Amino acid sequence: MYSVSAQVNDVSLVKVPLQLPSFSLDVPAITAALSQDPSIKLAYLCSPGNPTGAVLQKADVQQILSHPSWNGVVVVDEAYIDFAPAGTSLAEWVTEWPNLVVMQTLSKAFGLAGIRLGAAFADPAIARILNNMKAPYNISNPTSQLAQAALSAKHLAVMEKNVALIVKQRERLLAELPKIPGVGHLHGGTESNFLLFQMLDAPGGAPSNEVALAVYEGLAEERGVVVRFRGKEHGCLGCLRITVGTEKEVDRFLLEIRAVLQGIYAGRGKRGGGEELRREREANDVVA
Numbered sequence: 001m002y003s004v005s006a007q008v009n010d011v012s013l014v015k016v017p018l019q020l021p022s023f024s025l026d027v028p029a030i031t032a033a034l035s036q037d038p039s040i041k042l043a044y045l046c047s048p049g050n051p052t053g054a055v056l057q058k059a060d061v062q063q064i065l066s067h068p069s070w071n072g073v074v075v076v077d078e079a080y081i082d083f084a085p086a087g088t089s090l091a092e093w094v095t096e097w098p099n100l101v102v103m104q105t106l107s108k109a110f111g112l113a114g115i116r117l118g119a120a121f122a123d124p125a126i127a128r129i130l131n132n133m134k135a136p137y138n139i140s141n142p143t144s145q146l147a148q149a150a151l152s153a154k155h156l157a158v159m160e161k162n163v164a165l166i167v168k169q170r171e172r173l174l175a176e177l178p179k180i181p182g183v184g185h186l187h188g189g190t191e192s193n194f195l196l197f198q199m200l201d202a203p204g205g206a207p208s209n210e211v212a213l214a215v216y217e218g219l220a221e222e223r224g225v226v227v228r229f230r231g232k233e234h235g236c237l238g239c240l241r242i243t244v245g246t247e248k249e250v251d252r253f254l255l256e257i258r259a260v261l262q263g264i265y266a267g268r269g270k271r272g273g274g275e276e277l278r279r280e281r282e283a284n285d286v287v288a
Contacts, residue, residue: 014040020235023052023188025060034070041072047090048080051196051230051241054189055088065097073126075101079118082109082163083170084191091121098123108193109163110150115143166193170244176254177242182211182261187239194243196230202265207238211264216240218260225256 006013014037016029025045034040043064047056056076065074074097081089081104091102105118117139120130149155174190177183177197184198184207199215201208209231216229228241245253 017234018049018052021187023049023054023235025056025064027060027063030064031067031070034064034067034072038070040070043072043074044077045074046077046079047088048078048084048189048192050080050192051194051228051233051236051239052188053080053192053194053196053241055084055191058090061090065093065100071099073099073101075103077103079103079105080108080192082159083166083193088191094121094123098125101126106147106150110159111162112146112150115146117143117147165246166244169247169250170195172250173242173244173254177257180254180258180261182265183257184238187236194228194241196236196239196241198238199240199261200238209238211261212238212240214264215257215260218263219256223256223260225253 003013005011014033016026016033018024019026030043034043045056045061045064047061048054049056061074061076076090078089078091089102089104090100091104094100094102100122102121103118104121106115107113107118120127122130150159170190170193173195174186177195178185181203182200184200186195187198187207188196198207199212200206201211212231213229216227219225219227227243230236230239230241233239242253244250
C-alpha cells in the first residue's frame with residue numbers, strides 16, 4: 001500500500017531489505033541510508049510485517065528514532081498488531097518520541113475493512129499537520145457510527161474473543177502443517193493472523209516456487225481455497241502466506257493442501273524436463 005501511495009503522489013522510494021532469515025531490520029543499512037540521503041523524509045516500517053508475520057524488535061526501532069543527524073519521521077504500520085502479544089505495540093511511544101507516528105486500523109482484527117477507517121497516534125505537532133491536510137468531512141457519519149460501536153466495551157470484548165479463537169487456530173496450524181509431506185518450515189513470525197510456510201520440491205526437499213505456485217493454483221482453482229503466493233518477495237522462495245480461519249476452515253484447509261500436494265508430486269514425474277523448466281519460469285514471474 002505504501003508503494004502504491006508513493007507512486008500516486010510521485011514520491012520516490014529508497015528500499016532497505018530486511019535481514020534474512022530473521023526478517024529483522026537491517027539497522028546499520030537503514031541508518032546509513034538516512035545519513036547519506038537528507039531528502040528522505042519518512043522511514044516506513046511494518047510491525048507485524050506482511051507477509052513475514054513478525055514483529056520488529058523495539059530496540060531496532062529505537063535506534064532509528066535516535067538517529068543523530070536525520071530529521072525525519074518514523075512511521076510504524078501496526079495493521080496486524082491485535083494478533084501480537086500484549087505490550088508489542090509502539091503506540092505509547094509517541095508520548096516520548098515526537099518523530100514517531102504509529103498507525104492502526106479496524107480492517108483486520110475488527111473485521112471492518114469495508115468502512116476504511118484507521119487511526120494515527122502521533123505527537124500533537126504532527127497531529128495538527130495531519131488535521132490541517134485532511135479533506136473536510138473525510139469520515140462519513142455511517143463510518144463514524146460503526147467505529148464508535150466497534151470500540152465500545154461490549155464490542156471490544158467480541159473482538160478480543162475472536163482474536164483468541166484465531167490465535168488458537170494459528171497454534172493448530174503451526175502444529176499440523178509441518179506434519180504434511182511437502183510442507184517445509186515456518187518462514188517468518190507468529191504474531192499475525194497469517195503464517196508464511198515453505199512448499200518443497202519433494203517431501204524433505206528444498207523450497208520451490210514451482211510447487212508453491214502449483215499449490216496456490218490447485219487450492220484456488222480446484223478446491224475453492226485461497227492462499228497467497230509470495231515466492232517472489234525478498235527471502236520468500238517457495239512460500240505461501242496462509243491466513244488463519246475458523247476451526248472449520250482450518251479443518252478443510254489441512255485436508256485440501258495435503259491432497260493438492262499429493263497430486264502435485266504424483267503428477268510431476270509425467271512431465272518432461274522442458275515442462276518442469278517452463279513451470280519454474282512461470283512461478284518466478286508471478287508476483288500476486
